[in-house]
Amino acid sequence: MRILIAPLNWGLGHATRCIPLIRQYLNEGADVILGGTGESLQLLRKHFPALTSVELAPLALRYSKGTNQIGAMLRALPQFLRFYRGNRKRVEEIVRTMGIDMVVADNCFGVYSNHCKSVYMTHQLHICLPKGLKWLEPTGDWLHARLYAHYDEIWVPDNETGDVLSGKLGHPSRVDARVKYIGPLSRFSKNNMPRDEKAQSEYEIVAVLSGLEPQRTLFEQKIVNRFSDSEKRVLIVRGKPSEPNVKLTHKHITLVPSMDDETLQKVLYGAELIIARSGYSTIMDLWALGLLNKAELHPTPGQSEQEYLALLHHSNV
Numbered sequence: 001m002r003i004l005i006a007p008l009n010w011g012l013g014h015a016t017r018c019i020p021l022i023r024q025y026l027n028e029g030a031d032v033i034l035g036g037t038g039e040s041l042q043l044l045r046k047h048f049p050a051l052t053s054v055e056l057a058p059l060a061l062r063y064s065k066g067t068n069q070i071g072a073m074l075r076a077l078p079q080f081l082r083f084y085r086g087n088r089k090r091v092e093e094i095v096r097t098m099g100i101d102m103v104v105a106d107n108c109f110g111v112y113s114n115h116c117k118s119v120y121m122t123h124q125l126h127i128c129l130p131k132g133l134k135w136l137e138p139t140g141d142w143l144h145a146r147l148y149a150h151y152d153e154i155w156v157p158d159n160e161t162g163d164v165l166s167g168k169l170g171h172p173s174r175v176d177a178r179v180k181y182i183g184p185l186s187r188f189s190k191n192n193m194p195r196d197e198k199a200q201s202e203y204e205i206v207a208v209l210s211g212l213e214p215q216r217t218l219f220e221q222k223i224v225n226r227f228s229d230s231e232k233r234v235l236i237v238r239g240k241p242s243e244p245n246v247k248l249t250h251k252h253i254t255l256v257p258s259m260d261d262e263t264l265q266k267v268l269y270g271a272e273l274i275i276a277r278s279g280y281s282t283i284m285d286l287w288a289l290g291l292l293n294k295a296e297l298h299p300t301p302g303q304s305e306q307e308y309l310a311l312l313h314h315s316n317v
Contacts, residue, residue, distance in 0.1 A: 001025075002099055004091070006035030007044070007106040009059050011211040012239055013281030014106045015040035017157055019047055019187040019261075021104065033098060035091075035111065042242040046258070047187075054094055056111065057086025063212045069302035070130065084110035084147075105151075112150050120151040123158060123280045125179065126172040128304040141172070154178045157185040157284065165283055167312045169305060185281075186288035188265050203235035203254070206267050207275040208282065210239040215300050220255075223275060227253060235267055265289065278310035 003025055007014035015036070022044070025032050034044045034053035038060065045053055059079065064072045087110030094100060095113040103118045105111035112118035127140035148154055158166045160181035170181075207223045209216055220236060227234045233252050240257035248255040259267075268274055268291060276282045278297035286292045297313060299306035 001101045002031040003102045004033045004035050004100045005104045006108045006111045007040050008108045009038040009040040013279045015043045016187050017185040017281045020185045057083045059083045061212050063215045067301040087111050118151045119153045120148040121155040123166045123170045126169050128308045130304050155180050155182050184284040186285045187261050204232045204272045205234040206271040207236045278306045
């Protein structure tokens with residue numbers, strides 16, 4: 001079986017949660033093709049250098065510097081339309097020329113085919129909007145449903161009952177019959193847990209960054225300023241997998257563009273405090289490692305979904 005897996009290039013979370021899916025399919029003997037663009041595709045290429053990868057339609061979104069992202073998203077609507085149309089044409093070509101049997105799109109709009117099974121993965125069946133626009137949420141849900149209307153199945157990376165991580169985002173009052181809850185997805189494995197966590201503790205504070213610019217850089221600067229006069233040993237993983245792996249050190253603060261999963265997992269276990277955005281993939285990773293209790297989650301300003309998730313998991317709004 002040949003499977004095309006394509007995450008949306010919106011931060012790194014969509015790509016990181018595709019990693020366990022890719023590993024599973026490879027273990028089952030499938031031939032996996034990586035699809036995408038930008039930093040997300042670079043991350044997957046670093047994890048799976050032997051796999052074939054294909055470029056899809058480009059998407060280079062930017063947030064505003066302020067606390068409201070509605071204007072930035074409205075300005076991006078023409079880009080979203082080009083992205084959708086570009087993916088439609090590109091994916092049908094890839095399916096035809098490469099003999100694809102199944103397409104899995106993680107929120108990657110337009111990535112489906114009329115000639116093979118197509119799966120849409122998302123944790124947002126319900127779209128959260130800012131307070132003043134709550135009345136538009138049913139319209140947002142309807143528009144999103146229109147985007148995934150052409151897919152054979154809808155996968156939600158969460159538990160259907162019990163320990164639910166996405167809250168109302170993945171569990172709206174009415175659920176499409178095509179929806180399947182596949183359980184939380186994490187790139188980390190508890191098999192890599194160090195036997196002696198304290199012995200692995202090189203850093204007391206670990207910050208893991210991701211997300212769109214300029215908010216990613218603003219968050220990085222905020223963390224550097226916060227700990228510049230502290231004696232705590234701080235590691236900042238900048239979320240830049242396409243940049244050269246150069247370590248920068250200023251006094252007790254170390255910055256790296258990215259880090260392999262096993263090493264990152266060890267420093268997370270050894271940290272006293274983990275600082276990150278309240279993105280859903282980050283929450284799944286921390287939950288899988290049993291580290292949500294020592295995480296300080298900061299929503300991206302103006303991103304209502306992350307604000308909701310931070311409240312849901314009782315951290316920094």
